[in-house]
Amino acid sequence: MSSDPFRTLGLAPDLHLDRGELERRYVELSRASHPDHHALDADAARLSELLDRSAAINDAYRTLADRFRRAEALLELRAPGTLDAHKQLDPDFLLAAMELAERVATVGDAGRTALAAEVDALLDADFAAIAAALDAGDHGGAATRLHQSRYHRKARSDLRSGDSR
Amino acid sequence: MTHPADPDSSPRDATQKRADEPARGARVVLGIDLGTTNSLAAIVGRKGARVLRAADGAALVPSVVSFDNDGSLVVGSAAKARALDAPDRTVYSVKRLIGRSGAELRDEARRLAYPVVEGERGLARIRIDDRDWSPEEISARILMHVRDIAAGALGREVSDVVVTVPAYFDDAQRQATRHAAELAGLNCLRIVNEPTAASLAFGIDGTRDGTVLVYDLGGGTFDVSILRIADGVFRVLATAGDTHLGGDDFDALIARDLLEHLGHDAGDVVDPYVRQAIRKSAEGLKVQLSTADSAELSVDTGGAERRFSITRARFEELIAPLVERTIDCCRSALRDAGIATAELDAVVLVGGSTRIPLVRRSVVELTGQQPQEGVDPDLAVALGAAIQADVLTGGNRAVLLLDVVPLSLGIETMGGVVSKLILRNATIPTSVTEEFSTQVDNQTAVDINIYQGERERVADCRKLGAFRLRGIPPMPAGLPRIAVTFLVDADGVLRVRAREQRTGIEASIQVVPSFGLTTDEVNRMMRESIEHAIDDMHEREAIELRNKAQAMVRGTRAALDLADLPPDQTWTIRKAAQRVATLLAANGSTDALRAAVDELSKRTAQVADDVVGAAVRKALAAERPAALPPTEDAR
Numbered sequence: 124m125s126s127d128p129f130r131t132l133g134l135a136p137d138l139h140l141d142r143g144e145l146e147r148r149y150v151e152l153s154r155a156s157h158p159d160h161h162a163l164d165a166d167a168a169r170l171s172e173l174l175d176r177s178a179a180i181n182d183a184y185r186t187l188a189d190r191f192r193r194a195e196a197l198l199e200l201r202a203p204g205t206l207d208a209h210k211q212l213d214p215d216f217l218l219a220a221m222e223l224a225e226r227v228a229t230v231g232d233a234g235r236t237a238l239a240a241e242v243d244a245l246l247d248a249d250f251a252a253i254a255a256a257l258d259a260g261d262h263g264g265a266a267t268r269l270h271q272s273r274y275h276r277k278a279r280s281d282l283r284s285g286d287s288r
Numbered sequence: 289m290t291h292p293a294d295p296d297s298s299p300r301d302a303t304q305k306r307a308d309e310p311a312r313g314a315r316v317v318l319g320i321d322l323g324t325t326n327s328l329a330a331i332v333g334r335k336g337a338r339v340l341r342a343a344d345g346a347a348l349v350p351s352v353v354s355f356d357n358d359g360s361l362v363v364g365s366a367a368k369a370r371a372l373d374a375p376d377r378t379v380y381s382v383k384r385l386i387g388r389s390g391a392e393l394r395d396e397a398r399r400l401a402y403p404v405v406e407g408e409r410g411l412a413r414i415r416i417d418d419r420d421w422s423p424e425e426i427s428a429r430i431l432m433h434v435r436d437i438a439a440g441a442l443g444r445e446v447s448d449v450v451v452t453v454p455a456y457f458d459d460a461q462r463q464a465t466r467h468a469a470e471l472a473g474l475n476c477l478r479i480v481n482e483p484t485a486a487s488l489a490f491g492i493d494g495t496r497d498g499t500v501l502v503y504d505l506g507g508g509t510f511d512v513s514i515l516r517i518a519d520g521v522f523r524v525l526a527t528a529g530d531t532h533l534g535g536d537d538f539d540a541l542i543a544r545d546l547l548e549h550l551g552h553d554a555g556d557v558v559d560p561y562v563r564q565a566i567r568k569s570a571e572g573l574k575v576q577l578s579t580a581d582s583a584e585l586s587v588d589t590g591g592a593e594r595r596f597s598i599t600r601a602r603f604e605e606l607i608a609p610l611v612e613r614t615i616d617c618c619r620s621a622l623r624d625a626g627i628a629t630a631e632l633d634a635v636v637l638v639g640g641s642t643r644i645p646l647v648r649r650s651v652v653e654l655t656g657q658q659p660q661e662g663v664d665p666d667l668a669v670a671l672g673a674a675i676q677a678d679v680l681t682g683g684n685r686a687v688l689l690l691d692v693v694p695l696s697l698g699i700e701t702m703g704g705v706v707s708k709l710i711l712r713n714a715t716i717p718t719s720v721t722e723e724f725s726t727q728v729d730n731q732t733a734v735d736i737n738i739y740q741g742e743r744e745r746v747a748d749c750r751k752l753g754a755f756r757l758r759g760i761p762p763m764p765a766g767l768p769r770i771a772v773t774f775l776v777d778a779d780g781v782l783r784v785r786a787r788e789q790r791t792g793i794e795a796s797i798q799v800v801p802s803f804g805l806t807t808d809e810v811n812r813m814m815r816e817s818i819e820h821a822i823d824d825m826h827e828r829e830a831i832e833l834r835n836k837a838q839a840m841v842r843g844t845r846a847a848l849d850l851a852d853l854p855p856d857q858t859w860t861i862r863k864a865a866q867r868v869a870t871l872l873a874a875n876g877s878t879d880a881l882r883a884a885v886d887e888l889s890k891r892t893a894q895v896a897d898d899v900v901g902a903a904v905r906k907a908l909a910a911e912r913p914a915a916l917p918p919t920e921d922a923r
Contacts, residue, residue: 159676159688162680163680174778184715185714283623284623
């Protein structure tokens with residue numbers, strides 16, 4: 124099972140990849156392998172292969188379009204297993220993360236925008252730190268920060284789903 | 289080369305009038321919009337997508353099947369016409385039942401005029417006399433009827449189709465729709481989501497690139513999809529909806545008001561005749577209220593006449609909560625897509641219920657912009673399905689459709705919690721591989737339950753089915769590594785594959801659906817439908833004859849008005865045409881009609897080379913005989 128999304132999309136493994144290039148590759152490869160474009164000219168085995176290929180392209184795109192998931196993929200590529208090895212997080216961080224989750228759960232409409240901006244700032248800081256760690260070859264540091272960012276990503280998505288209530 | 293403005297206006301050129309047809313021998317794939325209230329088919333010809341009409345010019349085929357006392361059945365407008373006379377034998381809105389259990393439909397069934405029972409595995413079945421019909425079989429009849437009309441319009445057989453479903457249909461409802469096509473003897477190349485199809489019809493000309501919201505409110509279902517259209521790529525960003533919200537629900541609210549006015553509770557009405565009459569009246573009032581400020585009707589309550597009137601304000605008050613629910617769906621789809629209303633470049637309204645002023649107003653209020661004109665809410669979905677059919681047959685490689693899965697898919701894990709494997713709004717096809725192991729030593733099988741929905745707990749999601757992973761080699765607990773791949777294909781339908789990693793053994797999987805037909809059931813129904821195929825053939829011949837007869841009557845009359853024939857000849861032909869028309873109206877025996885048609889042919893053949901014959905031939909060949917224009921040539 125190929126799990127290298129960069130390879131699937133034929134892109135150089137790079138945290139700061141060009142979004143336009145990603146979109147172009149994605150559409151180009153989708154056109155070539157989407158089962159819709161081979162409904163009549165391919166046999167069942169070939170169609171099943173195209174289906175798997177299309178699914179892989181879609182999944183790779185979804186990974187690379189998200190900066191944190193892109194960083195995870197890059198880390199897995201450079202130092203396989205590092206993410207799993209650094210799941211243990213600092214208790215102080217976990218305490219702060221729980222407080223943040225509590226604030227997200229109880230925030231009213233009035234404070235929502237401000238809290239969202241606060242979480243966005245945390246995410247930006249996470250990403251900058253992850254990028255720096257990856258640049259410096261500090262894979263363990265990048266892994267820890269990636270795990271931390273998950274709490275902030277969760278907070279952001281919870282805030283979003285509460286937006287229109 | 290020069291073309292007349294309308295190729296159909298030249299009766300002499302037999303090849304030109306078919307200029308919009310696909311070339312003989314080319315593969316023809318129909319796009320079919322299988323709707324709650326109406327269905328229709330379209331194809332892509334050389335001039336683009338167009339709807340295929342019956343001989344009488346009608347595009348919309350009522351999605352109604354009515355059973356006669358002798359076991360035969362009629363479909364479409366003939367069935368709809370029987371709704372009041374045979375309410376308990378006339379099946380409508382079957383799309384609301386497909387892929388659902390009897391228990392889920394208990395409230396719904398109370399409103400229907402025909403009997404819905406719980407059949408095998410608790411599935412919804414329609415009981416006519418002593419025979420239980422699955423919603424799939426009823427839908428198959430509708431599909432066959434639409435196919436026949438399309439075949440008549442094209443003058444050739446067709447068996448390849450693309451069928452649309454609401455974007456929010458879950459796996460069970462999609463599978464059931466596929467089965468319906470199979471039972472109809474059709475080869476369904478693709479299931480396409482209705483709002484996505486509508487966006488194809490809207491954006492195919494390449495001048496509408498941008499971000500689009502498609503709001504699709506039909507007779508029984510609601511969908512909203514947010515799409516990005518760019519350079520022929522139609523990418524769905526998010527979709528949301530409710531497969532049990534549509535015009536039927538608005539009718540039911542009016543019906544409740546009407547019954548209350550008459551001093552009844554909606555639950556009281558058990559008589560199917562009364563139920564059907566009330567439903568029809570309510571629907572009529574609703575339609576009037578789209579253009580009038582108030583509507584009324586008089587009800588004959590056994591001698592005494594009672595009047596009931598309803599204002600548009602009252603109607604809006606009744607439906608406001610339902611309309612608000614659609615707007616909530618829009619908000620949630622926009623949020624999932626990460627799109628602000630200000631970023632929308634266009635709003636497209638589809639489905640008959642979008643004619644309701646409150647619906648339009650609510651969408652305008654939400655999006656801050658007027659919906660696009662020029663999109664026919666009744667036809668857009670079928671036209672889009674035809675465009676997708678054209679893509680599938682290689683006619684249009686420029687278009688690429690990237691749709692999404694509407695609801696998350698997961699499996700049951702410890703403690704009744706759903707572990708999500710595929711998240712909603714993931715672009716399809718999409719796949720996830722998960723590893724499982726055994727809990728006890730030498731365990732050789734694992735049961736896996738599949739759920740669809742957004743909630744955390746099994747009890748709050750819909751169980752799609754279960755399968756047993758067999759053939760695991762005996763090993764200590766936890767040692768086998770079984771990789772199960774869940775793949776959602778381009779139809780939005782789940783496929784499951786499994787493999788034991790250490791031994792490489794492919795485990796066999798047969799998913800037993802919770803809400804649909806098993807493979808065995810589909811096969812049995814197929815056999816039954818083959819047994820009925822002979823009857824069906826007669827039925828189809830009868831339909832074709834009627835279509836031909838209608839076209840001949842129209843053509844002959846139109847031609848006689850223009851022709852300068854001797855009075856006695858005019859009179860004989862007119863009489864022969866009148867005989868055909870009378871038999872058509874009486875809906876009598878096929879043989880008598882065939883004789884009358886032959887007689888009319890003979891009469892017109894006598895003046896074969898003059899205008900009458902020419903005009904009749906043209907009428908028969910033209911797509912819409914009703915639109916026969918007087919041309920220079922005819923004079």
